[in-house]
Amino acid sequence: MANGDFDVDLFIIGAGSGGVRAGRIAAGYGARVMIAEESRVGGTCVIRGCVPKKLYVYASRFQDAFADAAGFGWNVPQASFHWPTLVANKETEITRLEGIYRRNLVNAGVEIVDSRAVIEGAHAVRLLATGERITAKVILIATGARPSLEPVIPGGELGLVSDQIFDVPELPRRLLVIGGGYIAVEFAGIFAGLGVETTLLHRGPRLLRGFDHDLAEGLAAAYRARGIELLLETRVARLERAGSDIAATLSDGTTRRFDQVLVATGRRPNTAGLGLESAGVATNEKGAVIVDAEGRTNVPSIYAVGDVTDHAHLTPIAIREGQAFAETVFGNRPTRVDHSLIPTAVFSTPELGTIGPSEEAARALYPALVVYRTRFRGMKATLSGRDEPVMMKILVDGATDKVVGVHIMGEAAGEMIQLVGIAVTMGATKADFDRTIAVHPTAAEELVTLRTPVA
Template sequence: MAEYDYDLFVIGAGSGGTRAARVSASYGAKVAVAEEYRVGGTCVIRGCVPKKLLVYGSHFSEELEDGKNFGWTWENAKFDWTKLRDHVLKDVDRLNNAYTDTLKNHGVEIILERAELAGPHEIKLAGGKTVTAKYILIAVGAWPAVADFPGSGLMSTSNEMFHLEALPESIIIAGGGYIANEFAGIFNGLGSDVTVVNRSDIILRGYDESVRDRLIQISLAKGISYKFNCTFDRIEKRDDGALDVYMDGKKDPVRTDIVLAATGRRPKVDNLGLEKAGVATNDKNAIIVDDYSRTNVENIYAVGDVTNRVQLTPIAIREGQAFADTVFGDNPRTVDYDNIPSAVFSQPPIASVGLTESEARKQYGNIKIYSSDFRAMRNVFADRAERSLYKMIVEHPTEKILGLHMIGPDAPEILQAAAVAVKAGLTKQAFDDTVALHPSMSEELVLLK
């Protein structure tokens, strides 16, 4: 008889958990995964994938308008929210089934129940059954954080945005991070009146100041409103279902259909039984792990957003892979967190890798900035004033590239390849020596002055 029911029990079937389970099973481990909702996790079910599809959908309002200068006309063009919503949810179903099939094809047992720790080697399932495992991996992700003030329970979160019965005529978005700015662009593009309310005067903290400022300029031109250094007092619901939002001590409320809380995400450790197994957390309730994703309990590991290291899907996947290689593949591995490329699918999108200008000045002192501020050819022809900005930060005098920051159409698609150069430690000379691909927006990267 085996000492444990499983070699590995994974709590959470998101990006990190499914990768760890699949690879561990391929190494011969007996693996089970418990998921309380749907296989695929935040990114696939209620995050970046369905949100990117909404971004695509929201682009067509400008595409239709820009098409006039390209010789196109559309009669009686109209938007149907329910058609887009239902098609997005259908694709989520497809991905949920694909992730499920992948796990099953690798011999992973899927348990569609909530699971919590009952001890260092014990897991209690919602149905009442308790199972044991030699190793336990916690990969439950994070959950939207909602501020506590009168009426805050009336706020929606990003989880609900994909299931709205109707497109809101107006929406107030609380927050200044990537979720807030992405949904601002989505609903503005779909025709809603959008107001972004931020408690500070900085959006997208951690991104380069130049691209942040450019996004605000463009967003304002698109009709998105901003309220900076603004706080919520209370929210009240009207008889007709609309919301009255009181802010900054003002007597008169602002009426809106939806208030979206987009003020960050917190590790989803509530009622997970961490204390029963002795797993330690930090002051932000994130599970504390070492470089190999191991907690203070020798046989319990954690990957992904629940550790609050870097809340990005590709990082969770790499952490899950490294865990499986280390524990079951006899190949100890860690994840390199330097020069991680990231994107904000705002409108236009932002893409970034490496140090911002302020970070580079603090770390290196002597730096040099190369940039290109231009209108994409398509925007010129469409008579759209929107300008792109590409920015390269290099160490002086070596010219080693320290950071690349971009805002403009298709910026994330362009930056992915350029991020390889930053990761490899190349200098600007390598870009200068590369022939431009003309006519394209990407050629601006090798023409920076």
């Protein structure tokens, strides 16, 4: 018995990014750790999220690469795409990664239980696969989030969610994507790049609510130029089966037919049926577990990390929170995660990278805001002939010269924002950017050569 009174020191529900990191670090401090996972080890990111999504993004961009090659002297034969090959190769890769995650847990001394686990009190969980009751000094909830089908659409069960779209038997000829967030935007870009006739429908006036307007509007224009149909300020009234098609009746009264419909209207914390009420764990109106700055719930022995809380639904946040939890509780090293600056990317085509507030939000925070912005064609486009825009924006607090936000649209924006994020997190000023020597010729050099503010 660990600690004399409990079966384990730490019981983790959910073997996704946050739970795995917490388990490995806690075990490294000598804790006896058990982790339960009802699906596949690796969680949303590895199995049905960012990893397969990025693989599909790569696949979707080859069509552009083949077309662009001609401007550089390459004669590329007519290319064709085989969806089953991509699906099979994706499955091979995520199976390989799941094996690595499992081995890393086992090598760290963590016991893996392939079962759904539900909470039965402040120090107890039940394994549904066996009925066994496990007691634990500390319980960590790391169950992540699941796709939401809200708002409810009559006939909505005919649509797919993001978990399912990776493995449809056939590549659809016509796809309707419902939603305006980054998941909807990314999948619209993926399938359009694979040659699918793609319609992106969003009830709001613009894509990517909360993102900088130059990113949102710039991407919308680029998507239209790429042949993606955007239906903004439009809703789906109902979905109906029409032979082999799905008929979508829209809020304007028109009816459109599609082979598949992807509902990407958001995600909800995965807390249903978890037994939180048995221990009195508090949740908010979204069903997210409420935690303090150290991840502790209102029940002192129960913590939560990652998407199951109401923090940013991003894998690096879950990992950082899992590490901080283990350092605090088992390493005697109190650690808190700073959520104020989060660099992130949207893997659309063109790609987006962002850190800090949007220009709109920054104006409310910094009365002396100074905006630097540039738009141009990337160097590769001069020979390829592709008219794909690049936009870079730097937001500066004029009172302190501190760079408070950077927003990028264009090739490799995700890679750029990761590196820029270091400087912004360290508190770099515009003068620091200005005195940095440019790397030429690159797109990123624009970030250190902008001299004239636009606002």
